[in-house]
Amino acid sequence: MPPSRPVRNPLPLMILIAAIAGAIALIFAWAAGLIGTARVSGISIANALQNNTGKIFPGFRRAHTKGLCVTGYFEANGAGVPYSRAALFPVGRSSVIGRFSTAGGVPTAPDGRNVFRGLGLRFALRDGEEWRMAIDHTPIFVVSNPADFQAFQIASKPDPATKKPDPAKIKAFLAAHPETQRFMDFMKSAPLPSSFANGTYYSINAFRFTNPNGQTRAVRWQFIPETPFATLDKATLDRLPPDFLFDDLLARIGKGPLKWHMVVVFANPGDPTNNATIPWTGPHRQVDVGTLVLDQAPTEEAGSCRDYTFDPLVLPKGVSGSDDPLLAARSATYAASFRRRAIEGPHPDAITLQQQRGGQQ
Amino acid sequence: MTHPTERFALPARLLHWLMAVLILAMLFVGVGMVSTASQRYPELLSWHRPIGITILALALIRLAFRLTHAAPPLPSDLPVLQAAVAKASHYILYGLMIAMPLIGWGMLSAGGFPIVLWKGVQLFPILPHDVLLYGWLRYAHGLLGYAFFLLILGHLCAALFHGLIRRDGVFQSMAG
Numbered sequence: 001m002p003p004s005r006p007v008r009n010p011l012p013l014m015i016l017i018a019a020i021a022g023a024i025a026l027i028f029a030w031a032a033g034l035i036g037t038a039r040v041s042g043i044s045i046a047n048a049l050q051n052n053t054g055k056i057f058p059g060f061r062r063a064h065t066k067g068l069c070v071t072g073y074f075e076a077n078g079a080g081v082p083y084s085r086a087a088l089f090p091v092g093r094s095s096v097i098g099r100f101s102t103a104g105g106v107p108t109a110p111d112g113r114n115v116f117r118g119l120g121l122r123f124a125l126r127d128g129e130e131w132r133m134a135i136d137h138t139p140i141f142v143v144s145n146p147a148d149f150q151a152f153q154i155a156s157k158p159d160p161a162t163k164k165p166d167p168a169k170i171k172a173f174l175a176a177h178p179e180t181q182r183f184m185d186f187m188k189s190a191p192l193p194s195s196f197a198n199g200t201y202y203s204i205n206a207f208r209f210t211n212p213n214g215q216t217r218a219v220r221w222q223f224i225p226e227t228p229f230a231t232l233d234k235a236t237l238d239r240l241p242p243d244f245l246f247d248d249l250l251a252r253i254g255k256g257p258l259k260w261h262m263v264v265v266f267a268n269p270g271d272p273t274n275n276a277t278i279p280w281t282g283p284h285r286q287v288d289v290g291t292l293v294l295d296q297a298p299t300e301e302a303g304s305c306r307d308y309t310f311d312p313l314v315l316p317k318g319v320s321g322s323d324d325p326l327l328a329a330r331s332a333t334y335a336a337s338f339r340r341r342a343i344e345g346p347h348p349d350a351i352t353l354q355q356q357r358g359g360q361q
Numbered sequence: 362m363t364h365p366t367e368r369f370a371l372p373a374r375l376l377h378w379l380m381a382v383l384i385l386a387m388l389f390v391g392v393g394m395v396s397t398a399s400q401r402y403p404e405l406l407s408w409h410r411p412i413g414i415t416i417l418a419l420a421l422i423r424l425a426f427r428l429t430h431a432a433p434p435l436p437s438d439l440p441v442l443q444a445a446v447a448k449a450s451h452y453i454l455y456g457l458m459i460a461m462p463l464i465g466w467g468m469l470s471a472g473g474f475p476i477v478l479w480k481g482v483q484l485f486p487i488l489p490h491d492v493l494l495y496g497w498l499r500y501a502h503g504l505l506g507y508a509f510f511l512l513i514l515g516h517l518c519a520a521l522f523h524g525l526i527r528r529d530g531v532f533q534s535m536a537g
Contacts, residue, residue, distance in 0.1 A: 010526045017521045021514050028510060031389045033396030040398050128483060130475045146398040307492040308473050313403050317481040321403065329398035336395075338472065343496030 040146045042332030046340065048153035049333075053105035054160065059347030060107050062337040064118050064134075067101035068246050068351045069305035070253065072294035074123055080264065080289035083217060084209035085318030087127040089289055097122045098294055099305035100196045100249055107349065111245040112237035115192055119201045119223070120310030121292070132314035134330065135201040135223060137193065141276035142183045146329035152180065179277035191231040196249045197258045198227040205312065205330075206273035206322035209264070218267035218322060220280065223260035223292055227252075246351045250297055257295035261288050273322040306346060309334040367433045368534045376423045377535055380416065384458065387412050388510050395503075410465075411478045417462035424455060436529045450516060457509045461502065463487075468498035 007013060026035070033039045049062040057065065073093045080089030088094055102109065103116035116136065123131040143149045155173040156165045174181045193199035201223040210216045241247065252258060266285040272278050298304055313321050313331040321327045368374070387409065394405035435444050469476045470486035472495035477483050488494065524532030 006527050006529070007525070013525045014522075017518050017525065020521065021518050024517070025514060028389065028392065031396070032392035039396050041396050042398050042402070043395065045398060129481070307490060314475060315480075320480075323400075325400065328400050328402045332395075332398040332402045339496065339499050341496075342472070342492045343500055345496070346492050 040150050040329070042329070042334075042336035045146065045150050045153070045329065045333040046336040048150050049105055049337075050340075052153060052157050054158065056344075057105070057107050057347075058344035059341050060105075060349075061101075061341060062105055063333075064101035064103055064120075065105050065107045066109055066111075066114075066246075066351070067099045067120075067305070067349060068249060069298055070098040070100060070249075070294040071296045071298060071304070072096050072098070072257065072292065074262070074290055074292050076290035077288070079287050081211075083211050083219075083264065083266075083287070085212050086131065086209075086316045087125040087129060087318075088123055088131055088316065089318075090126075092126065094126060095124045096292065096294070097124075097305050097308065099310065100246070102245065108242070110240075110242035112240045112242075115187065115234075115237070117193075117196060117199060117245070119196075120305065120308075122305070122308050122310065122314075125316055127316075129316035130314055131316045131319065132308070132310050132312065133203065134310040134312050134334075136204055137199040137201055138183075138186065138190070138204075139202045139222070139279050140183055140186065141204050141326065142180055143177065143326075144179055144275045144277045145325045148177060148180075149326070149329065152177075179275075183277060191229075192234055194230040194232040194248075195227070195252065196245055197252045198225050198229050200224050201260070203312075204276050205324040205327050206267065206271075206276075207315075208320045208322055210318050210320065218271065218273045220265045220267075222263050222265065224263055226259040226261070243351065243354060253294065253297045257293045259294075260292040262290050262292060263288050274324050276324055276326050306349060309338045311335065368537055369432060370426075370430050372426055373423070373430065373432075374535060376419060376426065380419055380423065380458065383412055383416050383419070384509070385513065387416060388506055388513075391503075391506050407477075407479070410469075410476065413462040413465050414478060414484070416458065417466075420455070420458035420462070424459070427455075433534045436527075436531065439529070447519065450512060450519075453512060454516065457505060457512070461505060461509060464498050464502045464505070468495050468502055471495035471498055 029035045033041065038044070046062045050056060053065075061067070073095050074088060075093055076089050076091055078089065078091040080086070083089075099120040101118045101120065102111055102114035103118065104114045116138065118134060118136045121133045121135065123133075125131060143152050152173055155169040158165055174184065203221045206218050206220050208216050209219050264287045265280065266287075267273060267280065268282070268284060271280045311331050311334045313327055315321065369377070390405045390409050390412070394402050394409060435447060439447075466476060466484065467488045470488040471491045473490040473492075475483050476486065520532050520535070523529055524536070
């Protein structure tokens with residue numbers, strides 16, 4: 001077919017072409033969240049966290065900023081094999097990189113100020129897969145969904161003058177969120193472990209295990225220490241040395257390996273899997289699937305824990321996320337935090353700096 | 362005046378339209394997934410990696426085909442500047458088709474992430490674990506994504522300009 005002659009008056013067609021391009025650009029802008037209702041994203045949650053510290057600490061995580069790297073291994077006993085195809089569970093060892101941390105966004109915060117503690121773990125499975133976890137020392141979480149998490153961070157923003165959150169905003173949030181009030185009550189009443197080493201760490205969210213037969217079960221898990229439990233007198237928190245938790249961990253790990261048992265808890269019918277603020281109460285089937293052994297505390301050098309995210313959705317085959325909306329938000333927020341701190345350039349962590357200063361004195 | 366009456370070869374046309382769909386989908390998935398912390402974030406992310414690798418493979422096949430099969434010539438009466446822009450923009454389109462998946466793959470490598478295509482199937486890393494390198498590659502991936510989208514919009518406008526206004530056969534050489 002021979003092409004026809006050019007049109008005589010191109011203006012209406014030019015407008016049509018511009019309208020088509022403009023419409024596509026608008027749809028794209030909407031998809032990107034640039035126009036329309038503001039979305040809760042990893043970016044917006046990272047912003048809320050970062051705003052609460054008052055300034056940016058370049059190269060540091062936007063949450064659980066103060067931390068220490070540990071390494072070791074997981075010794076599986078085989079008991080997990082009937083429940084999940086994950087290559088972590090057959091009898092044998094997988095290497096582990098971990099990171100103990102306290103909550104909050106300030107790398108030099110005194111340990112007594114932040115009573116919420118976490119442990120990031122990265123398991124290098126024998127089949128080449130990875131399993132990452134970010135587990136906390138409370139069995140429940142402070143909010144149940146991403147929007148509430150962001151709103152809670154915004155409500156908790158410290159006043160620049162008093163350095164304390166506005167009590168009225170906190171009160172209003174708690175009044176609207178009884179689950180957060182329950183968490184606060186729990187934190188107040190539950191005994192606080194005296195060390196990173198003698199705390200139990202919980203998966204927080206529910207996950208799904210799938211076994212070789214394709215059967216799927218809802219689970220949570222916890223890492224229960226072999227180190228005997230001892231409690232910290234909360235009245236003394238303000239008087240404790242700023243790095244007492246991390247110093248204690250270094251001292252303990254220098255004396256010998258620290259061990260935890262990974263205990264998988266299977267959901268009973270009716271246990272919620274989509275709400276991390278609700279504990280699974282009453283008797284549950286529990287299976288001890290192996291022992292986590294942490295025996296080194298290297299400084300945060302390249303290739304160690306600093307340069308990983310402990311994204312709870314980095315999961316091997318045999319394990320998948322549940323319908324808990326927090327999982328996606330944790331994944332998205334850790335990614336946003338990682339993007340920011342990566343381009344800011346890696347910095348040595350506060351504990352390493354402290355040690356170096358100590359070594360020079 | 363002369364008009365190109367020949368069309369692109371069938372494999373070139375098929376690759377063009379298949380990749381048009383995949384690349385546009387990919388750009389929408391990319392900007393969409395970082396805009397949300399909802400369940401759509403991990404869902405879209407799990408599509409982003411396998412589609413990206415598919416685009417890389419198709420782009421390499423397409424490049425090989427293009428290097429061995431001449432494209433229909435542009436109309437001889439096309440202004441020199443327009444011809445130059447057409448040529449340059451196609452170099453950049455090919456460059457981005459290949460670079461974007463490679464940057465994505467490279468940045469996941471540098472970030473120390475497992476490069477999971479789907480559960481149990483992983484790609485090997487193509488760069489060492491280096492967090493600063495990850496930072497810059499991730500930044501480039503986002504920026505070039507927007508640039509790619511704008512270039513595709515320009516490409517579409519130029520195609521419609523040829524098809525609706527100049528009516529010189531260029532649009533038909535790919536669409537016909």
